[in-house]
Amino acid sequence: MLVDSHTHLLRLKVEPEEAMREAAEAGVGAVVNVGTDVEDSRRGAEIAAVVPNVYSSVGIHPHNAGTYTASDLEALAELSESPGVVALGEVGLDYYRGDWSGEIQRALFEDAISLANDTRLPLIIHSRQAFADTMAALGRARVPVVLHCFEGGDREVREVRERGYYVGLAGNVTYEGSETARVLRLMDADRILVETDAPYLSPQPMRGKENAPKNVVYTAAFVAERLGLDDEEVATLTTRNARNFYGLPLEV
Ligand SMILES: [Zn+2]
Known part of the structure; x- marks a missing residue:
């Protein structure tokens, strides 16, 4: 069984129940739906409370940093107590898109790290072209951290490994020329998660089509091949890692 450790069920064309049915048929037994603003987090928490095998996170994506207010943080704190909410995120820094200044993004990110420390929820991090600032801010985090949709080479892998952070590998690792694909063997196997976003x-065979949780099987198969493991071993490894990181009630 696989876990899609980072997905956005509310943005799919199909209903969450249908996406979960298709996922189960493909061997994907659980997903973590990731919140990107307060409303999205609220709806995610609602789904996690009623749809089996869906867990959820609450967060404000850096793309939405500009609309953030203090009352949003209170709303996230409240939602974090909802059943099925297992993490805080996605939060972080995105200097690639640059919709909002670094200053605005960092203020939200700092508050989110404080909230994670208070609630003891693990942090799901979105970081794009902002590795150094992300790592600097995370120095304060006292909870487990995953760098979702991880893109990095030697140096980044080494730093992440030193900190004991998890890495979320998404479909882009399967694309030709991926630097991250070349350094998979340098990662701590006990810190690898697979995800679809x-x-x-x-992922590669489905590239160009809308992604769905069931497609995490392709990314897992790619990772297995690169690590010299079989599909079953990678499923066990990454599901156990997801269980450990999110504290999911799964038997692995
Ligand atoms: Zn995401």
């Missing part, structure tokens, strides 16, 4: 970043 659906509806985005469809």
Whole structure:
């Protein structure tokens, strides 16, 4: 069984129940739906409370940093107590898109790290072209951290490994020329998660189509091949890692 450790069920064209049915058929037994603003987090928490095998996170994506207010943080704190909410995120820094200044993004990120420390929820991090600032801010985090949709080479892998952070590998690792694909063997195997980030970043055989949680099987198969493991071993490894990181009630 696989876990899609980072997905956006509310952005799919199909209903969450249908996406979960298709996922189960493909051997994907659980997903973590990731919140990107307060409303999205609220709806995610609602789904996690009623749809089996869906867990959820609450967060404000750096793309939405500009609309953030203190009352949003209170709303996230409240939602974090909802059943099925297992993490805080996605939060972080995105200097690639640059919709909002670094200053605005960092203020939200700092508050989110404090909230994670208070609630003891693990942190799901979105970091794009902001590795150094992300790592600097995370120095204060006292909870487990995953760098979702990880893109990095030697140096980044070494730093992440030193900190004991998890890495979330998404479909882009399967694309030709991926630097991250070359350094998979340098990663701590006990810190590797697989994810889809659906509806985005469809893995190679599905590239160009809308992504869905069921497609995490392709990314897992790619990782297995690169690590010299069979599919079953990678499923056990990454599911156990997801269980450990999110504290999911799974038997692995
Ligand atoms: Zn995401």
